[in-house]
Amino acid sequence: MNLDQKLMDAAVAQLDRRWPAGQHGGAAAMYLEDGRIVTSVGFDNVNGGASLCGETGAICQAYTLGLRVTASVFVFREIGGEPYVMAPCGICQERLAMWGPDVQVAVPDPASETGWGVRTLAEVHPYYWAKVFAGGEWPPSSLHAQP
Numbered sequence: 001m002n003l004d005q006k007l008m009d010a011a012v013a014q015l016d017r018r019w020p021a022g023q024h025g026g027a028a029a030m031y032l033e034d035g036r037i038v039t040s041v042g043f044d045n046v047n048g049g050a051s052l053c054g055e056t057g058a059i060c061q062a063y064t065l066g067l068r069v070t071a072s073v074f075v076f077r078e079i080g081g082e083p084y085v086m087a088p089c090g091i092c093q094e095r096l097a098m099w100g101p102d103v104q105v106a107v108p109d110p111a112s113e114t115g116w117g118v119r120t121l122a123e124v125h126p127y128y129w130a131k132v133f134a135g136g137e138w139p140p141s142s143l144h145a146q147p
């Protein structure tokens with residue numbers, strides 16, 4: 001499934017369920033290879049080292065199900081503001097990398113009518129470090145999930 005408005009709406013709906021409109025927070029939505037959508041929110045903790053990105057729960061759901069993530073959206077809202085798209089952080093790019101360079105992610109795009117655009121992981125991460133372990137190519141999922 002390709003990243004679309006439906007996935008964006010799912011992320012905003014999750015944001016509103018967990019943090020009703022007007023509250024500060026973030027939420028993610030991801031398409032899995034079978035077309036289902038999984039959502040999650042960040043785990044905030046007074047100890048920042050224990051906190052988790054909003055995408056982490058959805059990534060773990062996909063991995064638990066043994067299904068590939070095909071597209072990912074993360075939205076964030078400041079107190080009293082409107083939700084806006086944030087690109088995945090470097091760690092979440094790394095987590096998503098196990099499903100290959102074609103995973104689509106939402107990125108901010110002020111020039112677009114919606115304020116967001118779609119890029120592949122390869123586009124946001126052109127010098128992916130782990131290519132060195134796969135002969136210069138994006139490493140296969142099997143390399144990420146070694147027993």
Ligand SMILES: [Zn+2]
Pocket residue numbers: 053054055088089090091092093
């Ligand atoms: Zn992250």
